[in-house]
Amino acid sequence: MMEMEGASGSRRGGPGADLAEQVRALRACVERLQKEVDFLKASQRRWVHPVESALWQRGLPIIGHGDHSQVLLPANAPEDHVEIFYALMRRYSFRLFLRDLIHTPKAAGTDHLTRYCAPRTVRRYLKILSDLNLVRIRRSGAYELLSPRVTSFGPTLEWYVWQLFQREFLAPALFDVRLNRTRHGGDYDVIALLNGRLVYVEVKSSPPRGVEMPAVRAFLNRLDDLQPHVAVFLVDTELRMRDKIVPLFGKALGFEEQPEEGRPVERLVREIFHIGHAVYLINSQKGIYSNLRTCLRDSFRCRLPAAGENR
Numbered sequence: 001m002m003e004m005e006g007a008s009g010s011r012r013g014g015p016g017a018d019l020a021e022q023v024r025a026l027r028a029c030v031e032r033l034q035k036e037v038d039f040l041k042a043s044q045r046r047w048v049h050p051v052e053s054a055l056w057q058r059g060l061p062i063i064g065h066g067d068h069s070q071v072l073l074p075a076n077a078p079e080d081h082v083e084i085f086y087a088l089m090r091r092y093s094f095r096l097f098l099r100d101l102i103h104t105p106k107a108a109g110t111d112h113l114t115r116y117c118a119p120r121t122v123r124r125y126l127k128i129l130s131d132l133n134l135v136r137i138r139r140s141g142a143y144e145l146l147s148p149r150v151t152s153f154g155p156t157l158e159w160y161v162w163q164l165f166q167r168e169f170l171a172p173a174l175f176d177v178r179l180n181r182t183r184h185g186g187d188y189d190v191i192a193l194l195n196g197r198l199v200y201v202e203v204k205s206s207p208p209r210g211v212e213m214p215a216v217r218a219f220l221n222r223l224d225d226l227q228p229h230v231a232v233f234l235v236d237t238e239l240r241m242r243d244k245i246v247p248l249f250g251k252a253l254g255f256e257e258q259p260e261e262g263r264p265v266e267r268l269v270r271e272i273f274h275i276g277h278a279v280y281l282i283n284s285q286k287g288i289y290s291n292l293r294t295c296l297r298d299s300f301r302c303r304l305p306a307a308g309e310n311r
Contacts, residue, residue: 049172049174050172050193051172051174051177051191051192051193051198052065052174054193054198055177055179055191058227059181060179060180060181060182060225060226061179061180062174062177062178062180063178063179063180064176064177065174065175065176065177065178066174066175066176067155067176068159069149070149070150070156071150071155071156071158071159072085072098072102072134072150072156073085073132073134073156073159074147081132081133082163084128084132085132086160086163088125089160089163090287090289092236092238092284093116093117093121094125095153095157095205095236095284096116096117097116097117097121097125098153098156099153099205100112100113100115100116101113101129101145102145102151102152102153102156105144105147105148105150106142106143106145107143108140108141108142109141110122110126110143113126126143134146152205153205154205155176157203157205158175158176158189158190158203159175160288161175161189161190161201161203161288162174162175162190164288164289164292165190165192165194168289168293169192169194169292169293169296171192171193171194171199172192172193173190173191173192173193174190174192175189175190175191177189177190177191179225179226182222182225182226183221183224184218184221184222184224184225186218188202188222188226189202189203190203191228194230194296195300197228197230197299197300198226198227198229198230199228199229199230199231199296200222200226200228200230200231201232202219202222202231202232202233202234203234203236204233204234204235204236205236206235207235207239208235208237208239208240208241208243208244208245209244211235211244211248212248213248216233216248216249216252219231220253223279229278229299230278230280230295230299231278231280232279232281232282232292232295233245233249233280233281233282234282234283234288234291234292235281235282235283235284236284236288237283238283238284238285239283240271240283241271241272241273241281241282241283242267242271242273245273245281246265246273246281249265249273249281250264253265253275264276268280268294268295268298269294270286271283271285272294272295274295277298277299277302278302280295280298280299282295
């Protein structure tokens with residue numbers, strides 16, 4: 001009898017009891033983790049993007065932003081694809097190549113893609129885009145862009161500048177921003193927040209000859225609505241800004257008849273011009289990042305009022 005009781009006691013304290021204890025511990029752990037997940041979800045719902053918060057505080061709620069439907073790289077692209085594509089976008093020759101590629105998304109050959117790139121470079125760019133699942137290349141030498149919805153290079157360039165602010169300046173940023181309660185309407189290509197200062201960049205993917213007075217006036221009107229601390233009018237070209245873009249701004253501001261020294265648009269350095277150290281006109285010569293950095297350093301050094309207040 002005693003042996004049986006001993007055996008029974010052994011069973012109660014044996015592997016079965018250990019397993020039950022482990023199950024209870026696991027249940028308690030799962031319940032604790034579930035509470036932590038619920039807390040994180042609730043915190044995420046309350047989180048507001050810093051740029052969106054700054055705009056709300058100005059009485060400018062966001063209707064929408066970050067539309068990837070016209071961006072060549074899909075929103076769900078793997079991170080390694082994003083890294084490769086971003087690195088390519090830093091090259092002016094690649095951006096020129098992409099403009100031509102988007103303009104002719106399907107062709108039997110690549111001769112029309114060699115206006116700004118050597119044939120060997122074009123083949124290399126197409127191979128990389130094929131590896132990123134953006135282009136299909138046939139043995140015959142024909143190619144096909146796999147994103148027929150993309151009809152303009154502009155949104156992809158906006159995406160690049162948005163990425164640039166986050167990666168190079170470590171600044172929160174949004175692109176393709178649509179605001180509510182503005183007098184003049186329109187989309188804002190890129191808005192970033194640096195050191196508490198709101199920065200707005202208007203991105204033009206066409207060369208200077210494609211920029212006309214309505215685009216300049218629309219940009220200046222958006223400054224009145226947004227009142228950023230710094231505003232940049234970026235034309236993705238290595239051509240001179242002095243020939244057309246600077247005179248357009250002078251005319252829009254009513255100073256086209258003034259002598260050179262009395263004009264509000266002044267050269268900062270190279271092909272970078274400024275209006276009161278708050279509005280900047282830049283091209284891509286020396287690199288978009290380098291030129292943006294020059295503008296931001298100049299503006300922060302001067303610490304002037306919001307861009308719209310200088311008009």
